[in-house]
Amino acid sequence: MPSPIITPDLVDLGLEAPDRQTAARQLAQRLAARGRVTDLDGFLADVTAREQQMPTGIEGGIGIPHARSAFVTEPSLAFARSTAGVDFGAADGPAHLIFLIAAPDGGGSAHMTILAALARRLVRASFREALATAPDEQAVVDVVTKEVLGS
């Protein structure tokens, strides 16, 4: 059984960041602090490279910076809520829910299946709503774990 993709210390319910680079950096620092990312700058460069191909913001106030990177040790999700919002290039405005998805380069497909399940939940209104209203970090982790691993 792989370790959980998200833990309470990978959740930031009061993110304040002027732009998407800073937002991604703050979330990535949480991953680095847990040893899930071995080289913060290297990983962020991969995230930035992906972001520059096409912004990852989608409608409904969601930003999904992500990368497959050699500096990632296990599939991970860091999650943030931002009241002010952070621009992720979506047409309808800034993102209030930000998901930093980190996948190991060349990770096995079992790992990737978990991230795929997570990505599928992201387009469900009920999942977004549960995350937007989760009272604390543990509640966020519970929502993700139940939805992604419980089905």
Place this chain on the structure above:
Amino acid sequence: MKLVAVTSCPTGIAHTYMAAESIEQAAKDAGHSIAVETQGAAGAEPVPADVIAAADAVIFAADVEVRNRERFAGKPLVVAPVKRAINDGPGLVSEAVQAAEAGPAASSPATPAAAGTATAAPAAGPAGLTTKVEQDSGFGTRLRQWLMTGVSYMIPFVAAGGILIAISFIIGGPQVATKVFGGTFHGHTYPAAITGIESYTIAPVLHAAGIAGLLFLIGKVAFFMLVPVLAGFIAFAMADRMGLVPGFVGGLVATATGAGFLGGLIAGLLAGAVVLALKRPKVPRALAGIMPVVVIPLISTAVTGVTMAVVVGRPVAAATTAMTTWLHGLSGTNAALLGLLLGAMMAFDLGGPVNKVAYTFALASLASGDTKIMAAVMAAGMTPPIACALATVVRKNLFTPAERTAGEAAWLLGLSFITEGAIPFAAGDPLRVIPSMMAGSAATGALSMVFGATSLAPHGGIWVIGLIGKPGLWAAAIVAGTAVSAACLIALKSLRHTAPAGGTVSVPGATRVAVGA
């Protein structure tokens, strides 16, 4: 109604699956059945051929090439960027329904062509060639993505060929190249062991230059592939598999006419555009089967090849002659100015026709006893790869992962006077890279002339430092030009990108690295 869809995105971990979910939900809400193939990092589970055969319409929500798309040939098709599927699944599904209603006899079992390719597809394997092209970007972005696709396939050739050549210099001495192809090196005249890389006669090479000579020759063969691979995969990014043939052949013609990598860019873009134009008109079904196999490759290759040979090749040859005459007329003018000009020429096309004119001029000068011009030209030809390598280290966020990999090899290539090491950078972003490289190489060329550095060797870079007069000043000229080029490149690329947050080193640190190297 029965629908099938394919979703894919550049990273394959997020948008691919979000789009799949969005389309599935929208289709089910509208009462259709749907099968979605997610071509992502978790591995694609192909939609079975009988499901495809039964489908009324196909949706591609893809920002990278749909793998094995020929399985869906003949079906009413809706193509959209992956984000559109996420944001507006219902709209996409209703478009597919409209396409099915408008489509010709789509509810009947699959056309013979579609069924045939569907069974053949699994043999090709799920991991096809990929491109970096996104469908919904502006023309400028797509142009860059086409070029970057070509570059990403070219980089291993640059690295393998360049490092083989450098190794041959290290183990066999820098005169290896002269022993293989003939010429004069430090006063010794060697006969040519072979006439060119296309005469694969190994015995004379081994006899003249040993295993080092053979490694050198193999490296040269890899380099010979640079322009064809670049052109082939630019065309592939634009026009899918059918772009490969005219792209490769056009690139080979560009090489044969001496048009260099800039000629390769033209060949690739031209080949892609011709194939796209040929794919556009609707042809009778009887003809549709032979279009991708015979008609399009035939016409596109002929058009691209003839255009490259006549429209591009002849002016290149004429310009080469004119530039050579002009350069010889300049002999004896201000040395710094001549160095400036020759340096800029070396960096203009990094091994292409203009570079060759400058280098050939230096060879002629060396033969007539002027060793300063050779030193200036060699130094100016070393700075572009080193500067690119330096820039990838100093500001790695400005470069793609593929470019950073190319940067690692470019140190050795630059130090070995293998100017081609900078081509992966220049081909992906010519308007920023080429002027930056020219500025630094011009500075290096001028400084080397002013310092009065000399070289008795026609190639070899740092490995012939023993044959360089005033080696310290010569190296200083290289360091200065490297700093100029790297600084220009970083400045120009930063203007394009929003500056990444923190974590970067400034240019003075850059100079220090170059001295250390």
